[in-house]
Amino acid sequence: MTESVKRAAEAPDFNWDSALRVDARGLPCPQPLLAMRRALKTLAPGSLLLLIATDPASREDIRSFCRLSGVPLLRAECPGGEFHYWLATI
Template sequence: MSDYDAELNAIGLPCPLPVLRIRKALETLEGGQTLYVVATDPGSLKDVEAFARITENELLEAREEEGQYHFVIRKRISSR
């Protein structure tokens, strides 16, 4: 997935681990960079949507495909 700045494999991780790993992965990125995530926890769909909204990161894509949940998140550009 060379279209993204970083990738996170959260397959097999139960709630809340996918979101915790996403938070940690985003800390390594610069504002405006994108993170691709794949997870299998059904709760991750709502969890990642809520996480993006609360943290003001942009959820560019959220889809389910064959039991896997795919997300693309753009890290917010800090106003500091």
């Protein structure tokens, strides 16, 4: 996890439970990324999105997408073989 992701995750003003959940478990690369991009387009600026994936390639895909697009990756976790990513719309 990068330092910027750690700092953002510690911010007290995010309501993590309000995030739109995108369940991409079982989908191969690049399907989790595509599902996330479709969902981001439906959200108002400042909204949160939680992507849940099982594809190990999502770790690099999501981070690269965020770095290139400017979409903030606020938090990333890997509980029990899943990858959870919280993003904010811009």
